[in-house]
Each structure stands twice: as structure tokens, then as C-alpha cells.
Amino acid sequence: MPARPSTDRPTDVLVVGAGLAGLPVAWELARRGASVRVVDRGAPGGATSRVAAGMLAPVTETEPDDPGHLAVGRAGLERWPAFAAALHAASGIEVPLHAAGTLALARDRDEAEALGRFADVCARFALPVERLLPSAVRRLEPALAPTLRGALAIPGDAAVDPRVVVRALTGALAGHGVEVVRAGVERLLVDGRGTSRASPADEQRAGARRAPRATGVALDDGRVLRAGAVVLATGAWSVDGVPDTARVPVRPVKGQLLVLRDPSGPGLLERVLRFGTGYVVPRGDGRYVLGATTEERGFDLATTAWALHDLLRDGYELVPGLLDLEVEETLAGLRPTTPDALPAIGPAAGVDALWWATGHHRNGVLLAPLTGAVLAEQIAGAGSSGEPILDGARVAGLVAPARFAVAPDDPTPAVPPAPPTPRPTVPEDARA
Amino acid sequence: MPARPSTDRPTDVLVVGAGLAGLPVAWELARRGASVRVVDRGAPGGATSRVAAGMLAPVTETEPDDPGHLAVGRAGLERWPAFAAALHAASGIEVPLHAAGTLALARDRDEAEALGRFADVCARFALPVERLLPSAVRRLEPALAPTLRGALAIPGDAAVDPRVVVRALTGALAGHGVEVVRAGVERLLVDGRGTSRASPADEQRAGARRAPRATGVALDDGRVLRAGAVVLATGAWSVDGVPDTARVPVRPVKGQLLVLRDPSGPGLLERVLRFGTGYVVPRGDGRYVLGATTEERGFDLATTAWALHDLLRDGYELVPGLLDLEVEETLAGLRPTTPDALPAIGPAAGVDALWWATGHHRNGVLLAPLTGAVLAEQIAGAGSSGEPILDGARVAGLVAPARFAVAPDDPTPAVPPAPPTPRPTVPEDARA
Numbered sequence: 001m002p003a004r005p006s007t008d009r010p011t012d013v014l015v016v017g018a019g020l021a022g023l024p025v026a027w028e029l030a031r032r033g034a035s036v037r038v039v040d041r042g043a044p045g046g047a048t049s050r051v052a053a054g055m056l057a058p059v060t061e062t063e064p065d066d067p068g069h070l071a072v073g074r075a076g077l078e079r080w081p082a083f084a085a086a087l088h089a090a091s092g093i094e095v096p097l098h099a100a101g102t103l104a105l106a107r108d109r110d111e112a113e114a115l116g117r118f119a120d121v122c123a124r125f126a127l128p129v130e131r132l133l134p135s136a137v138r139r140l141e142p143a144l145a146p147t148l149r150g151a152l153a154i155p156g157d158a159a160v161d162p163r164v165v166v167r168a169l170t171g172a173l174a175g176h177g178v179e180v181v182r183a184g185v186e187r188l189l190v191d192g193r194g195t196s197r198a199s200p201a202d203e204q205r206a207g208a209r210r211a212p213r214a215t216g217v218a219l220d221d222g223r224v225l226r227a228g229a230v231v232l233a234t235g236a237w238s239v240d241g242v243p244d245t246a247r248v249p250v251r252p253v254k255g256q257l258l259v260l261r262d263p264s265g266p267g268l269l270e271r272v273l274r275f276g277t278g279y280v281v282p283r284g285d286g287r288y289v290l291g292a293t294t295e296e297r298g299f300d301l302a303t304t305a306w307a308l309h310d311l312l313r314d315g316y317e318l319v320p321g322l323l324d325l326e327v328e329e330t331l332a333g334l335r336p337t338t339p340d341a342l343p344a345i346g347p348a349a350g351v352d353a354l355w356w357a358t359g360h361h362r363n364g365v366l367l368a369p370l371t372g373a374v375l376a377e378q379i380a381g382a383g384s385s386g387e388p389i390l391d392g393a394r395v396a397g398l399v400a401p402a403r404f405a406v407a408p409d410d411p412t413p414a415v416p417p418a419p420p421t422p423r424p425t426v427p428e429d430a431r432a
Numbered sequence: 433m434p435a436r437p438s439t440d441r442p443t444d445v446l447v448v449g450a451g452l453a454g455l456p457v458a459w460e461l462a463r464r465g466a467s468v469r470v471v472d473r474g475a476p477g478g479a480t481s482r483v484a485a486g487m488l489a490p491v492t493e494t495e496p497d498d499p500g501h502l503a504v505g506r507a508g509l510e511r512w513p514a515f516a517a518a519l520h521a522a523s524g525i526e527v528p529l530h531a532a533g534t535l536a537l538a539r540d541r542d543e544a545e546a547l548g549r550f551a552d553v554c555a556r557f558a559l560p561v562e563r564l565l566p567s568a569v570r571r572l573e574p575a576l577a578p579t580l581r582g583a584l585a586i587p588g589d590a591a592v593d594p595r596v597v598v599r600a601l602t603g604a605l606a607g608h609g610v611e612v613v614r615a616g617v618e619r620l621l622v623d624g625r626g627t628s629r630a631s632p633a634d635e636q637r638a639g640a641r642r643a644p645r646a647t648g649v650a651l652d653d654g655r656v657l658r659a660g661a662v663v664l665a666t667g668a669w670s671v672d673g674v675p676d677t678a679r680v681p682v683r684p685v686k687g688q689l690l691v692l693r694d695p696s697g698p699g700l701l702e703r704v705l706r707f708g709t710g711y712v713v714p715r716g717d718g719r720y721v722l723g724a725t726t727e728e729r730g731f732d733l734a735t736t737a738w739a740l741h742d743l744l745r746d747g748y749e750l751v752p753g754l755l756d757l758e759v760e761e762t763l764a765g766l767r768p769t770t771p772d773a774l775p776a777i778g779p780a781a782g783v784d785a786l787w788w789a790t791g792h793h794r795n796g797v798l799l800a801p802l803t804g805a806v807l808a809e810q811i812a813g814a815g816s817s818g819e820p821i822l823d824g825a826r827v828a829g830l831v832a833p834a835r836f837a838v839a840p841d842d843p844t845p846a847v848p849p850a851p852p853t854p855r856p857t858v859p860e861d862a863r864a
Contacts, residue, residue: 260737305692306755309744312737323738327762 011035011377014216014227016185018044020052020162020364021343021357022233023169024083026374030176032380038173039217039225041184045166049237050096051333053257053281053289054165054365056080056150057157058319059129060102062273062361063341068398072342075395080158091171095164098284102272104129105139106150107336111276115150127196127343141313143268143321153375157279159272162365171430184220187241190351191215214354227381232348232356233371234301235364236336236416245350248404250359252299252334256307257291260325278314280322287328290315302358304307337361342399346373349405351412356401376397443467445811446648446659450476450616452484452594452796453775453789454665455601456515456804459522462608464812470605471649471657473616483765485569485689486597488512489589491561492534492597492706497553497774500830504774505826508799513820515801523603527596530716534570534589534704536561537580542603543708544582551584556640556699561586575700575753584825586675591704591713594797603800610737615861619673622783623647644675646786649723664780665789668731668768677782680836682764682791684731688739689723692757710746719760722747733764769793775832777806781837787811788833806831822841 013029015022015250015284018040025034040046058073084095106112122129130153137151138144175178192212214224232239236252262268263289265286273280281289293307308330313366315322338344338359345367356377357371445461447454450472463560472478487493516527533760538544544778554561562585569583570576605612624644648658649671664671665683668684694700697718705712713721725739740762747754770776777799780786787810789803 024439258737263734291498302695302758305690305744305747305757305759308740308759309748309755312741313745315737316741323736325737325742326734327737327740330759 010226011037015231017233020049020368028376030374037180041099048333051331052162054162076370079369087168091168093168099158100271104152104274112150186218186220189216213352229353231355234336246348250346252337253337254295255292259329260288261328262286344401345399349402442658443469447663449665452481452800457807460804460808471613480765484594486594503822508802511801523600525600529698532703534582534586536706538582557675617651618652645784663784663787668766678780680776685723685769686727688764691761692720694718776833777831781834802819
């Protein structure tokens with residue numbers, strides 16, 4: 001691998017962003033024979049991916065009362081076992097899927113009623129959940145507080161350690177000779193238009209003659225990376241130079257969480273626990289991720305006193321033994337969130353050779369294999385993979401970036417702009 | 433300054449430990465003309481001193497119902513203004529004394545009763561404290577919770593930032609050409625006895641012929657540092673090779689605390705707040721130290737979930753606005769604590785040229801100037817300083833290490849061994 005990328009040797013594809021959206025895209029393309037380069041200002045997975053809890057939970061973590069979210073989430077989970085196996089084979093790094101399932105828990109009457117409504121929704125969509133009495137759920141997880149009011153068992157959910165996934169993907173990319181360039185991107189390079197500040201009408205007039213085309217990026221160290229196609233997998237962050245028609249409205253939704261560690265090893269909890277807007281995810285090695293806040297605070301990444309207080313108090317109410325653990329890390333990350341909380345995966349509107357892989361909100365880890373497969377099929381051509389995407393056409397439609405495109409004569413995008421507060425998660429925090 | 437200390441150029445004094453016990457001793461000796469060297473395995477102040485809250489609080493932080501503790505603590509506070517001024521002059525680094533006083537607060541009836549008893553004790557010792565109604569105390573500190581039950585104003589207390597003190601002392605030492613050697617100490621070197629494992633009786637028989645004498649230390653990198661006298665300022669840690677007769681029983685008492693930061697700057701609180709066993713210390717720059725736990729956990733330094741939870745909950749009960757702050761640091765330190773919770777400052781029993789400066793428990797910062805002055809006077813000779821120590825003879829007697837000496841024919845030390853739990857602080861936490 002050269003120390004500095006050759007600026008006169010373009011690759012087939014350039015992926016901007018080395019997180020759990022960009023890395024699987026790069027790997028799936030490299031597996032299909034494309035020449036790929038990845039660029040990120042930081043270490044792979046170093047921004048948001050390392051902060052993720054890693055739940056693979058299409059039922060509890062997405063919006064099961066919304067058929068679209070459920071379809072995307074289940075398509076994501078469906079791909080995980082084969083993805084983890086292939087990644088292990090390619091990198092030599094095992095990516096364990098902790099598949100002990102999820103318990104959705106109620107601490108009080110309001111939460112118990114919300115859990116009942118959630119169970120009704122699951123029944124309507126034929127999702128396999130099971131109502132459990134507090135006594136039964138405490139036989140499954142004896143560390144739970146005796147004050148527990150009710151529980152649902154969701155057997156299909158799983159969890160992975162996102163940092164292990166990043167390591168395995170980085171290793172797999174190295175095996176294909178894919179270079180990960182560590183540099184900031186100054187701007188996207190687009191041929192066939194005037195300036196990036198051109199109005200949509202100007203863009204359209206230009207497009208009538210020749211569609212603008214992404215050709216690479218300029219780095220803030222002065223280098224230029226050219227490619228036949230550019231994938232923007234930049235999470236909550238934006239890249240200068242993207243034509244207005246192609247933009248996807250993504251905002252950062254801050255999440256804070258704690259990594260706790262049991263010095264005596266695993267055993268306190270086996271299953272993922274969900275309660276209100278919170279969760280506890282066992283890593284299987286004595287570590288437990290306790291999260292998460294949902295905050296509209298722009299790009300602020302500070303750890304705050306109220307977040308630690310509320311997370312620890314909520315965790316303690318549910319599993320008193322959590323307070324006996326050591327605090328290994330306090331973390332904050334920025335979920336990239338679109339107005340409809342679904343990701344934007346697919347071709348950018350109105351610009352050739354430009355692709356989006358962003359907007360994964362709370363589901364970046366769950367959707368990592370799907371993101372890679374959808375984009376690789378679209379970029380490298382249908383039929384390039386032996387593994388068909390579950391309900392592929394429908395899923396690809398649901399996540400198509402074009403749904404946010406601004407029509408030249410209509411400034412209203414296809415979906416309304418970001419709401420002032422994020423969509424509630426399910427089960428709803430009835431105490432909020 | 434040489435990169436490696438010359439092993440054949442002994443200094444007058446070698447100080448082991450570059451914390452807030454050792455550094456002032458080294459500085460006071462250097463000011464008096466002695467050649468001094470300091471050795472520490474870590475950065476100056478990097479172990480316990482950087483974790484200290486920095487309260488200069490002989491009334492609330494020591495044991496005001498114990499005349500001994502009160503005398504030592506007040507002698508410590510007495511020296512601080514001149515010490516800070518001299519340190520500023522010597523180093524160019526200002527050491528601000530935040531002297532807005534302390535408010536001792538009660539959150540409930542039990543704490544209010546404990547506060548009343550504390551006020552009675554203060555009256556008996558003619559300590560100037562003032563009972564305040566909740567309405568009056570909230571006029572002083574509007575951020576206090578409306579649920580406050582009672583308060584005492586203690587006007588004399590102050591606070592400093594221990595890290596600033598360490599920086600100033602390090603600068604002052606550099607001005608005297610004092611070398612701070614960064615290396616671990618393998619063992620104390622003592623002439624005039626057989627082995628360090630000799631029994632007290634053996635030691636005494638040897639001593640009858642010739643008193644053992646400290647001559648320096650062997651470092652774990654193989655070097656030897658020789659000196660005319662050795663000061664052990666090693667906090668909760670011990671040094672191999674100290675003869676049994678000279679040992680001081682010090683155990684680590686763990687304290688955890690949080691440093692919070694107000695991104696909008698200072699102004700939330702002016703005064704030091706005390707409540708139960710907790711405190712909030714404003715640093716004057718928008719930072720607030722919220723502490724502290726008192727734990728008998730050996731040398732464990734882990735941050736624990738219950739400590740963060742309890743500190744934040746207690747802080748929130750007293751000052752709800754604390755939860756709006758950012759968490760700048762979570763810290764844990766080890767207080768070096770003797771059986772009577774008073775420090776050991778003075779000559780080691782039964783070994784010539786060996787001195788102790790340890791056992792400062794919760795009062796290392798308060799007693800830093802006193803520690804330096806007492807030892808410098810004793811080592812460099814009485815009258816070597818122009819500033820007499822307040823009630824010097826009495827204070828020196830109270831902190832004399834010889835009170836722990838094991839008599840050759842009596843295995844019982846002068847004070848009983850460490851209790852299983854630490855002494856309660858005052859005001860007592862009536863809710864414990």
C-alpha cells in the first residue's frame with residue numbers, strides 16, 4: 001500500500017467515511033472485483049460506530065408499527081448471520097452474534113400498559129413475542145429487580161460488538177488491498193455544472209445539457225482522489241460541494257451511554273434488556289452497555305451529568321447489581337437521522353456516479369450488511385452477488401435517497417423536514 | 433539538569449514522592465539552602481494530589497470535636513496565605529485561595545439534627561460558625577434546592593486547585609535547580625543493620641551497637657541515589673527496606689469524585705458546600721468538584737457505577753443545576769490514612785536520617801505548607817525559617833511518627849491498629 005495515494009490512479013469507487021456504513025460498502029464492492037478506496041479524517045469506526053450498542057433488533061429498536069421500518073430492519077437482520085460468517089472467513093476475526101434475545105420490560109403501570117400496546121402491534125404483524133409474568137422473567141434473568149411489573153420476550157433479536165465488526169471489516173479490506181486514506185475531505189468534485197451554490201433551476205438547465213457527475217474528492221491536505229463513483233457514508237456530517245438536488249437532510253441526534261464492566265466476568269445478565277427508551281446490552285465478556293439518551297443538541301459531544309445520572313438510575317431500578325460494576329467508559333455519539341428516520345441508501349438524485357449510505361439513525365449496526373449489499377448491487381450491477389436481498393426491490397425503494405429530492409419547480413421535498421423532536425422509540429417511554 | 437542523576441554526587445536530602453507532601457518539603461529545604469533531589473515513579477502530583485478537591489477546611493473537613501485534629505488543621509490553614517504568596521513569588525504561578533467560605537447543609541431532619549450537634553461542638557471550641565435559615569442561605573446561593581432544611585456558614589474555610597499548587601511547586605523547585613527523578617524506588621538503603629527482614633529484637637541489638645541510618649534508595653532501573661537524609665512522602669504506598677521499628681501504619685482509603693464543568697462559565701455557586709459526607713467545591717472558573725466516596729478497597733482505583741450514581745444523586749438533591757453541567761473528569765484517588773487519621777510528619781523511630789511525611793488522609797492539601805515547614809525545620813535545624821509554626825511544639829508532637837513505633841519488647845503499637853471502617857467525618861452522615 002503506498003504511503004500517499006496516487007492522484008493519477010483513479011479507483012472504480014471512492015467511499016467517503018470509514019464507519020459501519022462505508023466499510024461494508026467498500027468490502028462488498030471489493031469482493032465483487034471493484035477497485036475501491038476509503039477516505040476518513042479519523043480511524044475506521046472512530047466516530048459514531050465505536051459508540052453504538054450493537055443491537056440487531058428490528059422489532060424493539062425500529063418502529064414495528066410502521067411496515068416500512070419493520071421491512072428494512074428485518075431485511076437487515078436477515079443478512080447478519082451470513083455476513084458475520086463471510087467476514088470471519090475473510091478477516092480471520094470472529095464476529096460473535098449474541099442471540100440470547102431481548103426482554104422488553106416494564107417498571108411501572110404506565111410502562112406495563114405501553115408494553116401491552118407494543119405486544120398488540122407485534123401480534124398484528126405476526127411477530128413472535130411472548131408475554132411473561134414477572135416471576136417467569138426473573139427466573140430467566142435473576143438479576144432483575146423484584147419490582148418488575150411485566151415483560152415481553154422477543155426471541156429473534158441479537159447483538160454484536162460494533163468495534164469487533166469494524167476490526168473485521170478493516171482486516172477484510174486489507175485482504176483486498178483496499179487503501180483507507182486518513183485525511184479530511186475538503187469537497188466533492190462534480191463535473192458538468194457551474195458552482196456548488198447553483199440554484200436547483202440552474203442545475204436543471206445544466207442537467208438538460210449534461211448531467212453533473214461526481215468524479216472524486218479534494219482532500220484538505222491538497223491531494224485529489226479520483227474515482228468512477230463516489231459513495232458518501234459520512235454519518236451525521238456533510239461534505240461540501242454536493243449539488244442541492246442531491247442532498248439528503250440528515251441531522252445529528254446525540255446519544256450518551258456507559259460501558260460498565262463486571263470485574264468478576266460475565267454472568268449478571270444474558271439477554272438484551274429494553275425499558276422505556278433505555279437498554280442494557282451484555283457483551284458476553286462481563287461488559288454491559290447501558291444506554292442511551294436521545295438529544296437534539298447539534299454536534300455537541302459532551303458527557304453530561306444528567307445523562308450519567310439518569311442512565312445509572314434507570315439501570316439501577318431495573319438491575320440493582322449494575323451499580324456494583326465498574327465504569328469502563330462514558331461515551332457520546334451522533335446518530336445520523338433523516339426526517340422519516342429511515343436511512344438513505346442508493347443513488348443521489350440528479351448527480352451521476354454519486355451514492356448515499358447515511359441516515360441510519362439508531363440502526364447503523366443492524367443495517368450494515370444490508371447497506372453494503374444494496375449499494376454494491378446497485379453500483380457493481382444487479383446479479384453481481386449470489387445472495388439476493390430479502391424483498392430487495394421494496395427495501396431499496398424505502399431507503400432511496402430520491403425521496404428527499406427537491407423538485408426543480410417545487411421547493412417542498414417529498415417528505416416533510418425534520419421534526420423538532422425525534423420520533424419516539426418503541427416501546428414508548430410512557431413516563432416521558 | 434543532567435538527564436541521569438549522578439550516583440556519586442549525593443544530595444543533602446532525597447525526597448521520595450512528588451506529591452503535595454513531598455514537593456513542599458523539598459521546596460522548603462531548598463529555600464533554606466539544602467541540596468535536594470526528588471524521586472517519583474510518576475509525574476509530580478500525578479497519583480493522589482491531582483485527585484484532591486483542595487478544601488482548606490480545618491473545621492468541616494477535620495474532626496472539630498477532637499482538639500488534636502483541630503489544632504493540626506488550623507495550623508495548616510494558618511500557613512496557607514503566606515505559603516501561596518511565597519510560591520507565587522518563587523514560581524511566577526499564582527495560586528488563588530478561594531476564600532468564599534463553606535456552607536454546611538442539611539437536606540433532611542436527620543442531617544439538620546447532625547448540623548445542630550456540629551454547631552454545638554463549634555461553639556464549645558469558639559469556632560466562628562453561624563446558623564442560617566434556609567431562606568437566608570438561598571439568598572447567598574440561589575442555586576440551592578428549595579427543599580433545604582438548614583445550614584451553617586463557616587467563614588474561615590478556603591479552597592485551592594491542587595494541580596495549580598503542584599505546578600507552582602514544580603516551578604519553584606526548578607528555580608532552585610532541584611532535580612525531580614522519574615523512576616520507581618526499589619528499596620530504601622539503610623546502613624548499620626543486617627537485613628530488612630530483621631526482627632525488632634535484632635534491630636534493637638544492632639542499634640545498641642550502632643543506630644541504623646538511611647543513606648539513599650535503590651531505583652528499579654538499577655541506579656542508586658545517595659543522600660544525607662531521606663524523606664518518605666509516598667502517600668498510601670510503601671517502600672521496601674524500611675526497618676520495622678520505623679514503619680508507619682498507613683492504609684489506602686479510596687475516594688471517587690467528579691469534575692463538572694459549566695460551559696457558560698462560573699456563577700452557579702460561589703461557596704464550598706458540605707452535606708453528609710459529600711461536598712461541592714467551586715474552582716472559580718466554571719468547574720465544580722463533586723465528591724467524595726470513602727471506601728476501604730485496598731489499592732483499587734476503578735470508577736464504579738454506584739459512586740457516580742450516588743454522587744450525582746446527592747449533588748442533584750442539593751443543587752439541581754449541577755445535572756445540567758458537563759462531566760469533565762471522573763477521578764479516583766487513595767487517601768493515605770493512619771489509625772488515628774492524623775498524619776505522620778517527623779523523624780522515623782529508630783532509624784537515623786529517615787523522615788516521614790505521609791498519612792494526610794483527607795487533608796493533604798490543607799497540610800501541605802505545614803508539612804513542608806515542620807520537616808524543613810526539623811531536618812535543616814530549628815530557626816532556619818523566619819516563619820514560626822503556630823503552636824509548633826504541640827503540632828509536631830501530634831503528628832510525630834514515633835507514636836506508631838513498636839517497642840522492642842511490646843508488639844502493641846502506641847495507638848491501636850486500623851479500624852475496619854474509617855472514622856466518620858463531621859458533620860456525621862446521619863443517614864448512613
